[in-house]
Amino acid sequence: xxxxxxxxxxxxxxxxxxxxxxxxxxxxxxxxxxxxxxxxxxxxxxxxxxxxxxxxxxxxxxxxxxxxxxxxxxxxxxxxxxxxxxxxxxxxxxxxxxxxxxxxxxxxxxxxxxxxxxxxxxxxxxxxxxxxxxxxxxxxxxxxxxxxxxxxxxxxxxxxxxxxxxxxxxxxxxxxxxxxxxxxxxxxxxxxxxxxxxxxxxxxxxxxxxxxxxxxxxxxxxxxxxxxxxxxxxxxxxxxxxxxxxxxxxxxxxxxxxxxxxxxxxxxxxxxxxxxxxxxxxxxxxxxxxxxxxxxxxxxxxxxxxxxxxxxxxxxxxxxxxxxxxxxxxxxxxxxxxxxxxxxxxxxxxxxxxxxxxxxxxxxxxxxxxxxxxxxxxxxxxxxxxxxxxxxxxxxxxxxxxxxxxxxxxxxxxxxxxxxxxxxxxxxxxxxxxxxxxxxxxxxxxxxxxxxxxxxxxxxxxxxxxxxxxxxxxxxxxxxxxxxxxxxxxxx
Numbered sequence: 106x107x108x109x110x111x112x113x114x115x116x117x118x119x120x121x122x123x124x125x126x127x128x129x130x131x132x133x134x135x136x137x138x139x140x141x142x143x144x145x146x147x148x149x150x151x152x153x154x155x156x157x158x159x160x161x162x163x164x165x166x167x168x169x170x171x172x173x174x175x176x177x178x179x180x181x182x183x184x185x186x187x188x189x190x191x192x193x194x195x196x197x198x199x200x201x202x203x204x205x206x207x208x209x210x211x212x213x214x215x216x217x218x219x220x221x222x223x224x225x226x227x228x229x230x231x232x233x234x235x236x237x238x239x240x241x242x243x244x245x246x247x248x249x250x251x252x253x254x255x256x257x258x259x260x261x262x263x264x265x266x267x268x269x270x271x272x273x274x275x276x277x278x279x280x281x282x283x284x285x286x287x288x289x290x291x292x293x294x295x296x297x298x299x300x301x302x303x304x305x306x307x308x309x310x311x312x313x314x315x316x317x318x319x320x321x322x323x324x325x326x327x328x329x330x331x332x333x334x335x336x337x338x339x340x341x342x343x344x345x346x347x348x349x350x351x352x353x354x355x356x357x358x359x360x361x362x363x364x365x366x367x368x369x370x371x372x373x374x375x376x377x378x379x380x381x382x383x384x385x386x387x388x389x390x391x392x393x394x395x396x397x398x399x400x401x402x403x404x405x406x407x408x409x410x411x412x413x414x415x416x417x418x419x420x421x422x423x424x425x426x427x428x429x430x431x432x433x434x435x436x437x438x439x440x441x442x443x444x445x446x447x448x449x450x451x452x453x454x455x456x457x458x459x460x461x462x463x464x465x466x467x468x469x470x471x472x473x474x475x476x477x478x479x480x481x482x483x484x485x486x487x488x489x490x491x492x493x494x495x496x497x498x499x500x501x502x503x504x505x506x507x508x509x510x511x512x513x514x515x516x517x518x519x520x521x522x523x524x525x526x527x528x529x530x531x532x533x534x535x536x537x538x539x540x541x542x543x544x545x546x547x548x549x550x551x552x553x554x555x556x557x558x559x560x561x562x563x564x565x566x567x568x569x570x571x572x573x574x575x576x577x578x579x580x581x582x583x584x585x586x587x588x589x590x591x592x593x594x595x596x597x
Contacts, residue, residue: 119170122267126306128355129177129270132185137245137262139166146212147196150246150260157244161213162221163197166260169242172228177270179239181278181357182226183349184311187245187264187319195258197248214253214558216537219364221248223347226266241268252537253558269355275303278358279350282332284367292337293344293369297324297360300332301352308334312346324348344369375453376404379446385549386462386470387436394433397446397457402428408450415442436463473548474511476503479540479555482530491562492532498555500526500542507546514543532559 118134141150149156152168172179199213222244231238245261283298299305308324324336338346345366349359376399383395397410410430412420416438422430436442444459482496490496500513512524517540519528532538536559543552 119172124267124307126269126351126353126355128306128351128353129174131172131174131179131268131270133170133172133182133241133266133268135168135170135243135245135261135264135266137166137168137264139245139260139262144198147198149198150258152245158200160200160202161215162200163215163248163258164200165222165244165246165248167242167244169229169240171239172241172268173237173239174270176236176272178237178272179228179230179241179268179270180276180355181269181351182228182241183267183269183307183309183351183357184224184226184319184321184359185265185267186311186321187261189246189259189261189317189319191315191317192258192260194251194255195248196255197258216250216253216558218249218251218256220361220366221364223247223361223364223366224359225261225264228268241266269351269357271353271355273303273354275352275354276356277302277352278356279305279352281348281350281358281360284348284360284362286367286369288340288369289337291340293340295324295336295338295346295348295367297334297348297350298330298332299334299348299350299358301350301356304353305332305334305350306353307351308336308348309350310336310338310346310348312338312344314341315343315345340369342369374401374403374405375450376400376408376448376455379448379455379457381444381446381457381459383444383459383549384461384473386464386473386547388464388466389437389439390435390466392433392435393461394431395444395459396429396431397448398429399448399455404428404448405450405452408448411447411449413445413447415444436461439463439465470508470547472504472506472508472546474502474504474507474544474546474551477501477542477544477551477553478503479542479553490532490557490559492535492559493562495520495529495531498528498530498540498542500528500544500553502526502544502551508548509546511544511546514545516541516543530557532557535559535561 120132122130122132124130137152139150139152141148149164150166152166155167157165157167199215201213226243229240229242245264248256248258250256279299279301281299286293286295295310297308299308310322311319313319322336322338324334327333327335345368347359347361347366351357378400380398381395384393387393407423407425410422412432414434420432424430440463442461442463447454447456477500479498480501481498513526515523515528519530522528538557539554541552541554543550
């Protein structure tokens with residue numbers, strides 16, 4: 106059976122299909138007449154002039170199609186693929202609430218790198234006297250910011266979904282417990298752990314290489330563990346993907362890695378270096394914490410860390426997600442102690458060393474620094490910084506009574522105060538900047554960063570409001586008569 110629905114020029118073809126789930130399934134193919142419009146604050150797309158507006162978010166195109174199918178109830182929509190156009194350095198229009206006090210504010214900033222939306226569909230249901238009316242609603246675009254002002258916009262011109270139906274009371278979609286991948290030859294092998302109380306009927310990967318196409322490949326359940334599903338997609342440096350699953354009731358769940366999508370590294374890479382941070386002086390019978398960080402941070406996981414400290418047996422940790430590891434060590438003898446960390450993965454290893462001088466109990470460094478943070482800029486109450494102005498930032502140490510002397514280093518070099526706890530900065534162009542301060546005393550260095558967004562100053566001119574006088578009608582005094590309009594005419 107084939108049906109078509111035309112709404113304001115939009116055409117969606119709908120066909121009942123059979124697939125591996127055994128559920129009633131309706132295939133919906135959108136052919137999207139997307140158009141764009143540019144105004145003062147940027148550009149937005151629409152489908153037949155229909156848009157989605159959410160305060161603080163980019164304006165997105167929106168459309169929908171009826172998926173009402175007799176007495177059966179639509180439970181979820183499963184993405185089957187689509188084609189999109191990519192617009193780089195795109196300036197979107199960011200929606201904002203308009204109130205009496207915010208009418209003259211500028212367009213809000215938006216600098217989130219997550220793809221919004223990362224999944225594009227929802228099934229809306231309305232109960233009417235004639236029964237349930239259901240529509241598949243889609244937002245056929247997604248945006249990722251590269252700066253507070255511009256980013257990348259993907260706009261679909263074609264999308265396909267399968268809508269699943271059932272009459273069960275189960276409304277809960279499948280749950281994802283694990284998504285991981287690895288490279289095998291020219292393929293990316295993806296494994297997902299998915300569970301559902303009614304059973305999982307279908308799992309698939311939606312993926313793109315950034316080439317204008319979203320493809321879908323099916324995953325297969327494993328014999329040893331029915332909750333584990335495995336699939337393979339062709340490997341590419343630009344690969345990003347999400348995983349979706351349908352249960353036996355037709356409910357659909359999607360894991361987009363918190364809108365960042367899952368992605369592949371350019372190739373399995375070994376660590377090139379291990380950098381160890383921590384105290385450089387201490388006393389016996391005191392615990393000191395050290396952090397080992399691999400370089401680059403994109404080193405292929407998992408990574409095994411082997412810690413070897415003078416006078417201590419080796420300690421081994423394995424991390425599946427982090428590019429760093431932490432260990433606390435206590436020495437009971439004085440002298441120079443050496444700490445060595447070897448980080449290894451499947452394709453290589455690297456080693457780093459660190460020394461600490463352990464003295465007898467006493468004031469080697471009575472009050473070492475444990476932290477620092479940046480406060481300011483002073484005198485700024487709105488939180489907005491502008492080009493050309495000079496701003497003061499202060500480094501606040503922890504503890505406040507740390508042993509003196511304390512040295513401060515600010516990067517990039519400020520206008521003044523580069524080696525004190527206060528620094529003055531001035532920026533000539535609007536952009537996002539990072540300032541770093543390092544504080545150091547006898548116990549070693551600590552550092553902090555602050556990300557600053559600088560804007561172009563906007564100037565407003567306020568004009569007086571002039572109201573013309575009026576003559577009160579006969580029988581009414583000026584004190585009791587109705588107020589005039591702005592053009593001086595009497596309201597009666």
